[in-house]
Amino acid sequence: MILVTVKRSILFALQSFWRNIWLSLATIFIISLTFLSINFLVVINAISDSAIAAVKDKIDVSVYFKQDVRESKIAEMKSHMETLPQVERIVYISPDENLEVFKERRKDDLVIQEVLAELSGNPLGATLVVKAKNLSDYSEILKAIDNPAYADLIEKKSYDDHQAAIENINTITKNIKKGAWIISIMFIIIAVLIVFNTVRIAIFTHQQEIGIMKLVGATNGFIRSPFILENIFSGVIACAIAVSVIYFILSLVQPHLNNFFAGVDVNLIGYFNNNFIVIFGSQLVGIIILNIISSSLALGKYLKV
């Protein structure tokens, strides 16, 4: 019996969809635009996230120790620093490793190579590379390093401040996001109004039918479901259209992305592929909930009696 009812609701919904085909198309169009603008937000998010992640990854504090500092002293400092809640991890680089890297990097510089060859020992000290959990944690970490107890050990420390770069990314994306949000909210409001009106018009053209349905004992659910189904149907089609358009645009844009964000790996198609269900599923669920709410609102008055 439930199956029969579901089948009939779907049939009624399809009929109504075709009977008001232009209205249905307008609904689909506007819901598609809503999806597109929301996914533009998703794209901006993805890009800024990977850009910021890339920059963040480059940030750390390097502590260069004097050449004669004993390894145990450094280990002590390392284990002490590791107890700080702000510290993500600390990497110890021995003097030998530092020398290796240095030699490697300057292997074309003949003067340096000569000088190094003449030196008997290793002129370089050890290094600790400290990575913080959050960008804002570096000030605390720098303070900890400035502890007078360590002053004698440390040759110098370097902190490449990418804060400015990150702030730039943040403000740019914030502004773009703001615009995208405004557009999205506008589209959402328009979508609600359109869905609401679609239902209103559908009800109007079915007024007589609804009255008779009630007289012969149709439940409100039975009366309501074709209208809601009709709009869910529009939502699903709009979602499919939005997905196709988005992938089409992404396939055009993707090849240029890596040039544009030099060095930052932004794989939008991959991002959408990996999060397909989350991104489009939640949007579809959202539009369906929206549909049910606006359909119920539009129908409410008619179902009272």
Add this chain to the structure above:
Amino acid sequence: MIHLVNVTKTFEPNTTALKDINLHIEPGEFVSIVGQSGSGKTTIARLLISEIKPSKGKVIVGGWDITNIKHRQIPLLRRQIGVVFQDFKLLPKKTVFENVAFALQVAGVAKKRINKIVPQVLKIVDLGDKLNRYPQELSGGEKQRVAIARALIHRPKILLADEPTGNLDAINSKEIIDLLLKINEFGTTVVLVSHDKDVVNGLKKRVITLEEGQISQDQKVGKYVI
């Protein structure tokens, strides 16, 4: 079968459609409700299918106190009461068969069963050969018979007919009334709301007369006196 206990119905702001009505209709009865326009006849009918609620008093249908019926139980009530109106209330874009089948569809009845019982009921109202006509291809009497078939399709305990002959000529009216009598003989309680003096007087059944929202007469074998 039908009990109205001290029922008053007022419409905002200040119309009193029914005033302290007490009415008792037994199962299997054939009752006519008559009265001038505005005397409250339709209001009684609307109370019985819970289209409106009484302002005071109790409404009991088939032992079921529907005074404060829950919203989602109203459909169940309406499947137990067949209703017929002056304006037929048929869907113009559906055939005779579809119009009757519609009442079963909304109740979730399987197609196979619909295909079986709809022609049976249409045969009872003598429309067995007009299943595929559209309402505009039928006479008024035939349209009303389609409406009656639809009202009967759920095998209701009560058939409520509000001025079913209001739009029909004498011959068609007689056919409809005969049909209602036949339905009553099958055991269904029939409540007929009517203006038509000849119709009511010819019945020789119980007549309840309403005057300004109150029962002024209730006769076992009644006459339309006003």
